[in-house]
Each structure stands twice: as structure tokens, then as C-alpha cells.
Amino acid sequence: MKGIRQLAEQLNISIGTVSRALNGKPDVNQETRRRVLAAAEELGYVANQSGRSLRQGETKVIGLMIESSMEAVENADNFFLGVTSGLQSVFACHKLDLIMLPCPSDEDPHEYLKRMVARRIVDAMIISNTQRFDRRIDLLSRAKIPFVAVGRSLSPGNFPWIDLDFEGVAERAVDRLVARGHRRIAITAPSSDVNLGHVFLESYRRALARHGIAFDPSLVIRVKSSEQGGYQAAHELLLLEERPTAVILIYELMAIGLYRRLMESGVMPGRDLAVIGFRDAPRARFLNPSLSCFRMSLYDLGVALGQTLLAHVPAYRAFYPEGGRNIVWPLELVPGESDAFEIATAKRSSSG
Amino acid sequence: MKGIRQLAEQLNISIGTVSRALNGKPDVNQETRRRVLAAAEELGYVANQSGRSLRQGETKVIGLMIESSMEAVENADNFFLGVTSGLQSVFACHKLDLIMLPCPSDEDPHEYLKRMVARRIVDAMIISNTQRFDRRIDLLSRAKIPFVAVGRSLSPGNFPWIDLDFEGVAERAVDRLVARGHRRIAITAPSSDVNLGHVFLESYRRALARHGIAFDPSLVIRVKSSEQGGYQAAHELLLLEERPTAVILIYELMAIGLYRRLMESGVMPGRDLAVIGFRDAPRARFLNPSLSCFRMSLYDLGVALGQTLLAHVPAYRAFYPEGGRNIVWPLELVPGESDAFEIATAKRSSSG
């Protein structure tokens, strides 16, 4: 099957009519439409996307940019696949297709995005891993490509985003730990160019202040959000003169390294040190003691991302009157064994 | 920047010359080319992909089809992201781009692929999750779209594939366990429409036979390759009259459920029951006792996939004279604690 012309020829109809029939335009006879659809089905005809999008200036494809560096692979695990499902359930309503655009690890994400945008291979984009100052946001705004970012940014100008509620996570983690009698609570944070780390840390400080606990900079451990980072974090914690009784991890993968280093020194997580993590409860269950952690439904997040995005695409805006608002995505705590103990303090009588 | 026409106009050159200059065609003056490239860079001009691919009938894009069903998400973890890196390192040499095509969970993979192929959005495809009889292979062969499959299939006709060496895994697992004195070795297998399971099981039988151990069908546990499947597998194992002393898991994620069920009954993995798994050592380290498992470099696998694919694309065949061969990809064993004990048997003196 070469193209619409062969199909028209076969049916003794003009290509214009065939096109109209296939695209559901009103001015075509019922019977003619039936014949066209039948023939198309039989011959397996599907419109060539290049021709179509050349003509109408849109591709009906939404791009999800992801990073495929080794480090990103380690960390992302099933995050993107998870949101993909949700995204597709939204896009399917509008016959939009989703493709994932993996930025090569040796290419600058900004350059990569520029290339993809300029080639006009997608109508809209979802970007993630937002940096504190992210030039991609400028790029997309300037090019007038609708987009939504997962993660806020400090780049100037308003733009659509959905961000995970790190503030809530840090606050609730601190609250939970303080309620169990902890006063010295350590926290891990990534390098500060990722906006996430900044927000996370700020609300940790606020929560401490709320409980009248002084902020101790030595309890902020700056390591990579990886297994190795967790190992190193534990190492640094053990070196502190006055050891913390609890630690908040920004990423649950770190727990594996953390546990290992702790056990090497005979410190038992869940008994000698409380641990709370973030993201992906399934993986948290691999651990022993199981990790208390904050998680979310990736599917639901995908749905929200899709709706927010389409609310900013002129052609679909009408379908999502409420969808334009930025969302701080709530996380739910899945309690595990890693912080299931209480500390006896001066202010608080032991409950065990 | 609208298009090549504006660029030509700006330079007082015909669009033909501009196109030739940008595409490195020989018949264009050095100075002219310099000017064109400079102007394109400055104005941020990049050729519209639709126009280009419409004209030349190729898109310079390779598609990697993945499945985004919830189950697939659970299982795939970072497999695709991992191979993506390797693929891109190959494709980058030829200025080819890779996109991932996630098949929606509610769409038939065959139909989805048909749509994507017919739209001519990609020049070649990588498919995975090959079924024992997979219509996608017919489809791609018939449409003359170059492709490579990760996983063999029994579909008729030769086609390029790379398969993981499940035969070797099953054999070496059995060998290793037998060497430690095990005689009753259970194995898990997925439903039989996935070709993988069939191959896996066959070589398990062969390996047993080689050691003179009778095949016992009750030791083949057919469960889903998931955490829940692992739980159920353990449950079934515990019900057997004559309990096995070892079990081979086809997917390491099952280990978490297996461990849990075992411990509920006071059976200690790594002491009372040997466990060997497959795929993804990082995750295996989450477990306690750590899981012995067979793993591979996803990056290297990606490179091999890329080369095999391009060896079957006419335009690039010349670069990969050796690349046409199908590969049975070897796995390496990463020993853990889960099978680090020996069994005293009649034929074998205890070594502890």
C-alpha cells in the first residue's frame, strides 16, 4: 500500500474524498465512507505521518523527554514507565500518541531538546529532572511549544509544572520523628543545582524550627542519591561526635548502602537509628527492616501531567477547564519497620 | 524562523543551494557554505523533519517498542533505560535518533506496532518481549522494516534477534547447585506463551539429566514473574511432601515475595533453601541474604542490539560486516549469600 492515491484509484474516488472519509469530515456520503473505511482496513492503509503533519503543521505526538545517563538509569528505575501509563490514558482520548525521547548521556539536554523541537517531531513536551535554573524552559516558551515540567524551577516566567510535595515530605517526616522522641534528625540532600534539594532542605529547617529544634548544619549530608551515596552518608553520620537518632533519605535507593554501612558498625537501623525514605514503596519492601517511605501513584501522576499539559494546548484546552493549575503533588506515607521505635527523652516519658 | 525559504531569502541565495550547503553536498562554494551554516546557527534553523522525511522517505529515527502495562512496569524496571544508552552510542555514529514507543496497556501490541509502522515515523524498530509466536515479526518482515528482536521466537522465517542465554543460566544454576550437593532443585517458569519460559525449562531438564537426576514435574512452579508470584511459589514449595533444597527463580523480583513467605514459615533462605535468581544484581543486593544471580551489562547489550539492527539496514550494512549474526547473550554469575551453603548427601561427604 503506497498511499492515499492508490486507495482512491482502487475505489474510483478522488483522493480528496478518501481523505475526508478517513478523517471523519461531515461532507461525505455514508455509503462512500463505509467503502473507504473497509478498503483502508483491508489494504492496511494508514496515513503517512510525514505528509500529514507537513500539511497540518502538527504531529499528534507528545514527547516525554527523559535522560538515559547511567546515573539517571540507576535512579529513575520505573518512574517514567509508571507515568507513561497515566499519560497515555489521557492522550488516548484525543488520539494523541506518546513517545519517549531519551537524551543521550553525552549530549547536553538543552541542545538535545532544541534539536527535537526544531525538527517539529512533537507538538508538545513533558520535561523532567528540572534544574534550578533550566534553560529548557526558556527554549520551550520562546518556541511556543506547549509543555509541562515535572518539578519546579526558579527560571523566570510562569510555566506549567507539577512538583512532588517535598516540602510536605520533609515536614511530615520531621513531625513523625519528633513525635517519636527524636531531636537530632539528619537529612540527606543532593547537590544544590537540582531544585528539589533546595526545597527539601528548606522545609526541613522550617519543621525543625516549628518544634523548637536548632538547625545543625553538620546533620545535612550532601551525597549522591544512590546506593553509594547512602553508604557514604552512613559513614559520615557515624563519624559525628553527637550521633543523630534518625535520618531522612531523599531517595530510597540510598537505604541499601546506608543499611550496609550501619550494620558494618553494629548499628541496627530501625532500632538504633530511625530511617525514613522517599519514593517507591515496592522497592522499600526489599529491605530488612522494611523502609518507611513516602510514595505516590505514578499512574495518577501521569494522568495529572497529561491533563495539565493539554490544558495548555490550544486545541485541547476546552476539555480541561480546571487543568491549568500547577499542582504540588501529595505523597502518602507507607509505614515500615525502619522508624518503628520511640526514643526516651527528657521532655517525654518513654512509652516502652 | 519559519523555514529554509526565509533563510535563503535572508542570504540572497536559492533554497536549493541552502539545502545543499546544510547537507554537506559537494557542489557548493566553501564561502557560501560557511555563510549558510553561520546564518542557520544564528537563527537557530533546523530542518523540519516532516518535510525532509516526506521527500526522502526516511526519518533517521529508530524506534524501540516497549510495553507500558502496569505489569510490564513492575517487571521491566530499568531494562529499557539501560539498553537505551548502549543503543544511542551506536546510533550517534550515524546521526540516528532513538525514540521509545510505549505501547499502551489497553492496546494490542500488534495493532500498535502496525499503526506506528504505517505512519512511517521510524526507519527501523527494536522489539522486545517476544512471544513464542509473535505476529509482529510477520508484520515487520512483510512491511520490509528492518528490525531486531530481543528474544527468540518460533515464528517461521529467519529474522535478526539477540536472546539472553537462558539455557546457560538454567544449566549453570543447576550445575552450581548440584556441586553444592543439591538433588531436589525446584524452578519457576512463566506462562508458556513467552518463549523464554520454554527455553529456560528445557535446559533445566537437560542439565538435570546430565547429572542423572530424574525430572520431577511437581518441582516446576508456574507463577507470575512478580513479587506476588514469588510469594505464591514459596507457598507451593512449602506444601510439597518432599521439599526441595534449592530453587531457581526466573526473575529476581520474585525473591522478595519468596523470602517473605519462607520466613513466615521459619524457613531461612540461604540456610534451609538455596536460591538463585536472574537479572539485575543491584536489586539483588537489597535482599538479605543477598541473592546470587545472573546478570549482564545492559549497556553492552544495547550496543550489540544497535549493531545487529544496523547490520540489517541497507544504508548502514557496510559498517557492520560482522553484525548480522544472531547472538545468544552470555550472563555472568554474581555470587551472593542465598546459595552459599552445602548439603550433605549420601554420595558426597559434608564439607562443613
Place this chain on the structure above:
DNA sequence: ACGCACTCCGTAAACGTTTACGACTGTAGG
């Protein structure tokens, strides 16, 4: 008989590129 509205369909022009072809130089060889 005429005009009008309505339904259906064909025609042809776009969309942005690439590329075959030929035209125009200037130069060298006869």
C-alpha cells in the same frame, strides 16, 4: 421555469524539504 439550499465530490494548492537537471561562469586544451 427559476432560484435556492443542500449534499456530495473533484480539483488544485499548499506544507518544507531534497535533488535531478540544466544554466551560467571561467579556464584549459586543442
Place this chain on the structure above:
DNA sequence: CCTACAGTCGTAAACGTTTACGGAGTGCGT
């Protein structure tokens, strides 16, 4: 001076669609 040729470049035709426009036919009211 004529021819051949290499180096440049412009022209225009494709590629496969969609869609604005208009035409043909029909039915209906006047």
C-alpha cells in the same frame, strides 16, 4: 575561436497529505 569541463548555483518537480473552493446533482418552494 571552439570545445570540454569543472565549479557553482537556480529552477522546478517531486514526496503524501489536508482542505478551501467550486461544481454537479437533487429536491423544494415560488
